Each structure stands twice: as structure tokens, then as C-alpha cells.
Amino acid sequence: MSFSLPDFSWMAWTWPTxxxxxxxxxxxxxxxxxxxxxxxGNPRIGILRFETTRGDRLFLSLLGSAFIHLAWLGLAGSSLWWALALSVVYAVGVFRYV
Structure with missing residues (x-):
């Protein structure tokens, strides 16, 4: 029995996507x-001075990570590993301090 990965070519998707x-x-x-x-989740007030919940902080993390990746693509090129690392650090910071 062999296992093959699904083919996403009909959607023009790649595996990273x-x-x-x-x-x-x-x-x-x-x-x-x-x-x-x-x-x-006990809403709290962080450095942005407004009340956030866990869901708010997840949204801010995802939104900020998208902007980090877009800026990286525009300024540094197509290798996104450093952008990913920066996004993880950003997300930890958001969950810790926002």
C-alpha cells in the first residue's frame, strides 16, 4: 500500500501555502x-492600553505576522525563514505584553 500526497495543482496551491x-x-x-x-481568558490591559483577550492577541499576532512577511518579501527577498523567526518572536511578545 503506498501513500501519495494530494495534488493541489487544480487550485494553483503549493505545499507551503x-x-x-x-x-x-x-x-x-x-x-x-x-x-x-x-x-x-481574563481580559487584560497591556502596553497598547486597551483591553485584549486571548483571541484578540491571536488576531494581532496573525495580522502582524502577515505584515512582517509582506515587508520581508518587499525589502529582503523571497527567503522567508528569517521572517518566520521574527514573526514567532513578535507573536510571543504580543501574547506576553499586549
Whole structure:
């Protein structure tokens, strides 16, 4: 029995694109499980001086990461590994301080 990966060519998708959306879905599922396990999330006021919840901080992390990647593509080229590392550091900072 052989296992073959699905072919995304009919959508002009690449595996990195599919992995990107799979990670976002997994993040949303993880946040749902976290909310179910510990409801409420205790909104807090961070350095931006407005109240945020875990979902708000996830949204800010995803939005900021998208801008980091777009800026990286425009300024540094097509290798996105450093942009990914910078986005992870940014997301940790958002969850910690915002």
C-alpha cells in the first residue's frame, strides 16, 4: 500500500501555502480547546492600553505576522525563514505584553 500526497495543482496551491492555512486552522482549534479548558481568558490591559483577550492577541499576532512577511518579501527577498523567526518572536511578545 503506498501513500501519495494530494495534488493541489487544480487550485494553483503549493505545499507551503497549504501548510500556512493548516497552521492557521490548528491555531484556531488550539485556541478553542484552550478556551474550553480555561473559559474567559481574563481580559487584560497591556502596553497598547486597551483591553485584549486571548483571541484578540491571536488576531494581532496573525495580522502582524502577515505584515512582517509582506515587508520581508518587499525589502529582503523571497527567503522567508528569517521572517518566520521574527514573526514567532513578535507573536510571543504580543501574547506576553499586549
Amino acid at each position: 497549504a501548510a500556512f492555512f493548516i497552521v492557521i486552522v490548528l491555531l484556531l482549534i488550539g485556541m478553542g480547546v484552550w478556551e474550553y479548558a480555561a473559559p474567559g
